[in-house]
Amino acid sequence: MTGRAIGGRHAVIAHYVALLVLAVITLMPIWVMVSTGFKNDVLVQQKEPVWFFFVPTLGNYEHIMTRGNFDGYLWNSIIVGSLSTLFTLVFGGFCAYALARKEFRGREFTANSTLLVRMVPPAVLAVPVFAMVVNFGLNNDLAVLTFFYTALNLPFAIWLLFGFFKQIPVELEEAAVIDGASPLQVYFRVLLPLMKSGYAVAGIFTFRIAWNEFILALLLTSRKTRTLPVGAAGFITDTGVEWGRIMAMGTLIVIPPLIFTFFAARQIIAGMTAGAVKG
């Protein structure tokens, strides 16, 4: 037993070292972005990399926030992200509840189709969506973008929430039904309070997709309705890339997903692994 304990201690140290190396590899590129955003042009253009020791400047941030339409991009991103998340959670929650709890004709078909449409490639949507926008004159409308983000997010949200509904004991509902509660009352009074963490995870995934999405936003928005990722890509011009500014913008875009990750990593991982591990 002692021999194993000693080997065990070495193994633990090796384990930490390996994890540390992997963590550095993972974080390094992100740090490159964050640090570059705080560098002046001379440092950015210099060939020799500077990791930590330089005098940080807010020049890039000042530039992107005062010139261009940063406030507008930020506001658009927040609006589209929050609204599509709200709609996804409300309608996705209803749908997941029915799929998890009710027996009805077409249940299996709906469940399978939901999984199938989750895989629709954004590139396939690009041309038809462009056609709809042109033919129906829907251009430059944040509502259109909100609608498509809701549609894109619903399948995965339903899939996640389905799993959470399944974990709630049926007896709770049955008791409520015996007490004379209607289906809506059961949903809102009995289940919703128990589904908080489920909605939190689904909400994080939904908001993140909407916040990060680029290709549909590029097609569906113009100067006034642009979202942050589209605004960031705008710093790539024919004459070159303004690296300091674009990295500052990238850093700002990354902040919300970063916050979610730090506060809800466990739940996010549970969401990511739900399908693969438990399926």
Add this chain to the structure above:
Amino acid sequence: MSIRTLSPYFFILPAVAIMFAGLVYPVLQAFYLSLFDWKIGTKFNDAPYVGVRHFVRMLTDDNVHESIWVTLRFGFWTITIEMFLGVSLALLLEKPIRGASVFRTIFILPLMISPVVVGLIWRYLFDARIGWINYYLGMIGVEPQVWLGDPELAFFAIVFTDIWQWTPFIFIIVIAGLQALPSEILEASKIDGANWWQHILFVKLPMIRSILLIALLLRLIDVFRALEVMYILTGGGPGRATELLSLHIYNRAFETQQLGYASAISVLLILIVFGLSFAILVAGNPMKEKSDI
């Protein structure tokens, strides 16, 4: 019909309607648009009907073939390396240790940040003039390379970026799978005298094979959906060296402005992706069973 039998339909109706209008209808529309020779800037009503001519053209279109070939090569290299690295690391590091959650938080970061940002970061790192990769390779005597300007090197760059972004995903879900294995069986195999290799090859890997299969299929589907990172990193170039099928469709539609032809290629893409998705359904749709998920 009582309210009880109808109520499930009220619950699913809004979501089903939105998914139909936002996902199913555009896919059907892609089929329809593929029959017309429609160009950007012209009215759709003026676009001539060409029947299946776009599909016939696709059979002999070297650009489409090249893009499919790039996608397959990209998928082969990224998935092979990601699965190998992710599974090996998970097997080595599965044991729960203190602080593991901190590391796990770090490992999901590449998956949480915007693909646009991922593309930008790596475009900077691979930059020929000021990129850090050239600098550090220079320190060990490697000449500076124009990474994103050379077909082979650009392909390497997108593979490398994808591996950085997605290996942690495989790592994390395999660890979750390994830690969920019933300990009695693992103990039994140890008592039976299986050595470390036998233990992994004949006990652990077979027990997580469904996770591995689904992870593989999900990654494969993603290879066909991927577009944003490459759009920023290389734009598909140089030439078509990094133009994955999704990006090819986008460039066809909005660079060369052939909306109808791009739709025809979309139809091909959707068939591929749905084929792979059916495989997932067969491998196990978590919503199909009534048993707990």
